[in-house]
Amino acid sequence: KQEVTQIPAALSVPEGENLVLNCSFTDSAIYNLQWFRQDPGKGLTSLLLIQSSQREQTSGRLNASLDKSSGRSTLYIAASQPGDSATYLCAVPSGNTPLVFGKGTRLSVIA
Amino acid sequence: DAGVTQSPTHLIKTRGQQVTLRCSPISGHKSVSWYQQVLGQGPQFIFQYYEKEERGRGNFPDRFSARQFPNYSSELNVNALLLGDSALYLCASSRQGQDSPLHFGNGTRLTVT
Numbered sequence: 001k002q003e004v005t006q007i008p009a010a011l012s013v014p015e016g017e018n019l020v021l022n023c024s025f026t027d028s029a030i031y032n033l034q035w036f037r038q039d040p041g042k043g044l045t046s047l048l049l050i051q052s053s054q055r056e057q058t059s060g061r062l063n064a065s066l067d068k069s070s071g072r073s074t075l076y077i078a079a080s081q082p083g084d085s086a087t088y089l090c091a092v093p094s095g096n097t098p099l100v101f102g103k104g105t106r107l108s109v110i111a
Numbered sequence: 112d113a114g115v116t117q118s119p120t121h122l123i124k125t126r127g128q129q130v131t132l133r134c135s136p137i138s139g140h141k142s143v144s145w146y147q148q149v150l151g152q153g154p155q156f157i158f159q160y161y162e163k164e165e166r167g168r169g170n171f172p173d174r175f176s177a178r179q180f181p182n183y184s185s186e187l188n189v190n191a192l193l194l195g196d197s198a199l200y201l202c203a204s205s206r207q208g209q210d211s212p213l214h215f216g217n218g219t220r221l222t223v224t
Contacts, residue, residue: 044118
């Protein structure tokens with residue numbers, strides 16, 4: 001059974017800092033990994049999708065890496081801004097389950 | 112193009128009642144999946160439908176059911192509501208295949224009193 005773990009559960013940083021969010025998964029036989037952003041009480045916004053054949057994906061200030069063999073992914077956010085404050089979720093497909101999610105990392109960027 | 116749309120946005124029901132939640136996928140997407148998210152947790156998979164056929168079911172009781180219509184929209188039904196069913200219910204759509212990204216709607220906030 002696939003399990004996804006995200007560390008840390010919460011993070012508070014001053015504006016301008018670079019930061020790394022971590023995601024680990026127990027079954028490395030994945031097709032891809034997706035990172036999402038969720039604002040309080042809202043739905044999920046897809047940030048990045050990394051296919052299993054890729055090692056990283058970049059979008060603006062965001063960079064996600066994938067190491068399938070070790071069952072790990074990281075989301076790097078450069079020059080953080082207060083608008084980046086949200087919960088970040090990673091998820092992987094598993095069997096007949098389209099996505100298995102971690103519990104997320106709640107990020108606060110302080111101005 | 113419009114994103115995934117869900118209705119209603121908020122709903123308050125009483126224990127024992129029944130509820131129907133609706134989802135319209137992105138145009139061209141034939142797969143719809145449903146998730147339940149309780150406060151402080153990641154979303155939990157409930158159902159997936161593709162071309163009107165159930166493709167997957169999560170670990171939820173038989174009180175939960177769903178269906179997909181010929182236009183690929185979907186409904187999630189929950190019978191005999193319990194207090195523990197209070198959650199954000201999320202719908203996602205995708206094209207096909209496991210390499211297709213999922214796109215989520217804004218969810219329906221269900222409160223059971």
